[in-house]
Amino acid sequence: MYTGSVTSELRTVLGDLISVNNRLTRLAASVSGNTESPAIWRTIVVLRDLGPMRLGELARVSRVSQPTMTKLVHTLDERGWIRRIADAGDARAWLISADPSGLAALAAWRDEVTAALEPTFDDLSDDEIATLAASVEIVRSRLERAREALREGKSA
Amino acid sequence: MYTGSVTSELRTVLGDLISVNNRLTRLAASVSGNTESPAIWRTIVVLRDLGPMRLGELARVSRVSQPTMTKLVHTLDERGWIRRIADAGDARAWLISADPSGLAALAAWRDEVTAALEPTFDDLSDDEIATLAASVEIVRSRLERAREALREGKSA
DNA sequence: CAGTATACATAGCCAAGCTATGTAACTATC
DNA sequence: GATAGTTACATAGCTTGGCTATGTATACTG
Numbered sequence: 001m002y003t004g005s006v007t008s009e010l011r012t013v014l015g016d017l018i019s020v021n022n023r024l025t026r027l028a029a030s031v032s033g034n035t036e037s038p039a040i041w042r043t044i045v046v047l048r049d050l051g052p053m054r055l056g057e058l059a060r061v062s063r064v065s066q067p068t069m070t071k072l073v074h075t076l077d078e079r080g081w082i083r084r085i086a087d088a089g090d091a092r093a094w095l096i097s098a099d100p101s102g103l104a105a106l107a108a109w110r111d112e113v114t115a116a117l118e119p120t121f122d123d124l125s126d127d128e129i130a131t132l133a134a135s136v137e138i139v140r141s142r143l144e145r146a147r148e149a150l151r152e153g154k155s156a
Numbered sequence: 157m158y159t160g161s162v163t164s165e166l167r168t169v170l171g172d173l174i175s176v177n178n179r180l181t182r183l184a185a186s187v188s189g190n191t192e193s194p195a196i197w198r199t200i201v202v203l204r205d206l207g208p209m210r211l212g213e214l215a216r217v218s219r220v221s222q223p224t225m226t227k228l229v230h231t232l233d234e235r236g237w238i239r240r241i242a243d244a245g246d247a248r249a250w251l252i253s254a255d256p257s258g259l260a261a262l263a264a265w266r267d268e269v270t271a272a273l274e275p276t277f278d279d280l281s282d283d284e285i286a287t288l289a290a291s292v293e294i295v296r297s298r299l300e301r302a303r304e305a306l307r308e309g310k311s312a
Numbered sequence: 313c314a315g316t317a318t319a320c321a322t323a324g325c326c327a328a329g330c331t332a333t334g335t336a337a338c339t340a341t342c
Numbered sequence: 343g344a345t346a347g348t349t350a351c352a353t354a355g356c357t358t359g360g361c362t363a364t365g366t367a368t369a370c371t372g
Contacts, residue, residue, distance in 0.1 A: 010277060011270040013285055016292045018184050018269060021177040022198045023299050026219035028174050029329090031302075037329095039359060042178045056319060063182035068360055070321060075358085092319040092368045113174060114167040120302050121166060128294050129169055135291035136172045138284050143179050146187075146276050185360090193360095195328060212350060224329055226352060231327085248337050248350040 017139075032116040036109060039064075043072050044081060044098055044106045052097035054087065061147055081105055173295075187272040192265060195220075199228050200237060200254055200262045208253035210243065217303055237261055 025038070046062050047053070053061070059069035073096055076082040081102030087093035124132075181194070202218050203209070209217070215225035229252055232238040237258030243249035280288075 009289075010280065010285055011267075011274060013289045013292060014270045014273050014277060015266040016296075017288060018181070019197070019201055019266075020292050020295050020299070021181060022194050023201075023219075024295055025174070025177060025181070026198070027299060027302055030219040035330095037358060038178050041175070042182070045175055045179075054319080063179075063186040064359085065361060066320070067322080067362080071359075074321095087319095090319080090369075092366095094320080110171040110175075111167075114170045117170050117174075118167060120298050120305075121170060124166065124294070129166055131287055131290050132173060132294060133165075133169045134287050136169060136176050138280070138288060139176050139180055140172075142276050143176070143183060146183055149276075191361095193327060210350080220328085221330060222351070223331085223353080227328075230352095243350095246338070246350080248335095250351080 027120070028113050028117060031120070032113045034109075034113065039072055040076065040081075041106055041109055043069075043076060044102050047082065047096060047098035048103060048106070052085065052095045054093050055096055056093075058096055060150055076102065079105070183276070184269050184273060187276070188269045190265075190269065195228055196232065196237075197262055197265055199225075199232060200258050203238065203252060203254035204259060204262070208241065208251045210249050211252055212249075214252055216306055232258065235261070 028034070029038075043058070043062055046058060050061065055069055055073055056066055058073070059066045062069065064072070073082060073084070077084060079102075081099050083097045083099050085095040085097060087095050184190070185194075199214065199218060202214060206217065211225055211229055212222055214229070215222045218225065220228070229238060229240070233240060235258075237255050239253045239255050241251040241253060243251050
């Protein structure tokens with residue numbers, strides 16, 4: 001009786017994507033030891049891919065609130081995984097930069113998680129792997145687009 | 157100096173998949189109002205897809221600890237989104253079942269999230285949508301496999 | 313130089329995750 | 343059929359990630 005729902009094919013696949021992601025995340029967390037949290041890695045990934053940036057921009061790009069990012073940056077700083085560089089010309093701001101040790105920790109975590117998941121996925125055909133890789137690129141490009149939209153919304 | 161890391165193509169794509177999922181989850185959370193948490197919906201999805209089951213099995217299938225599931229079920233029960241049915245023949249156990257109102261709430265949430273995400277994805281080609289759909293099915297089949305492995309580990 | 317806007321920090325809350333432990337019920341053994 | 347072990351769920355207590363509201367210091371602007 002869902003009179004209002006226009007379940008286009010796109011909408012359906014987006015919903016399924018979110019749902020299956022959600023379950024995959026739990027699988028990844030449970031098969032690997034994984035004491036460290038996703039938020040930490042997400043933050044380092046953003047810094048690695050986009051380079052040093054201010055805390056506020058890091059929060060916007062990561063899609064979390066500024067106070068949440070302050071906490072994450074604090075945690076990362078304690079572990080020595082990022083560096084805080086005073087922003088010359090604005091004494092209020094910091095440039096947050098990924099530390100090499102943070103990148104190494106990220107790589108180690110990836111190794112652990114993918115090793116733990118591998119047995120579950122090890123009979124995928126080359127085609128299937130290519131399909132997954134293509135999907136990753138599709139989603140990545142849309143995340144990038146959303147980021148651009150954010151920047152324009154900012155400046156406009 | 158990552159002497160041990162065999163970065164096979166599969167491992168690479170799995171790592172990218174986890175990473176991009178992580179960012180997509182934040183995007184979905186931020187573009188939709190989304191006060192409700194992913195764990196709630198994940199639980200209802202499992203119940204919808206696999207039918208009523210005991211709390212402990214629900215925890216295992218959802219890949220969370222039993223106490224975590226006790227809390228989730230409590231929350232779901234308060235909202236009237238599941239039903240607890242006494243297990244005839246075992247007074248310790250409950251059968252947890254998705255309530256129609258929970259399924260409706262799930263559908264409503266999906267509608268909201270996909271509507272909010274749609275603008276970011278609305279220029280995907282049919283091929284790209286098909287690629288995403290195929291990936292969803294691949295991952296879903298592996299989640300199913302992991303679940304079977306769990307059952308066998310249980311009974312063995 | 314006064315007032316407003318901006319950048320980050322702090323306070324305080326809630327939910328989701330965990331481990332350790334408790335309680336009640338089932339099972340099996342003698 | 344009491345007793346011991348096991349199982350199913352609940353409770354306690356902790357950490358982290360997320361939020362809003364607010365504080366403080368710096369920058370900008372009239």
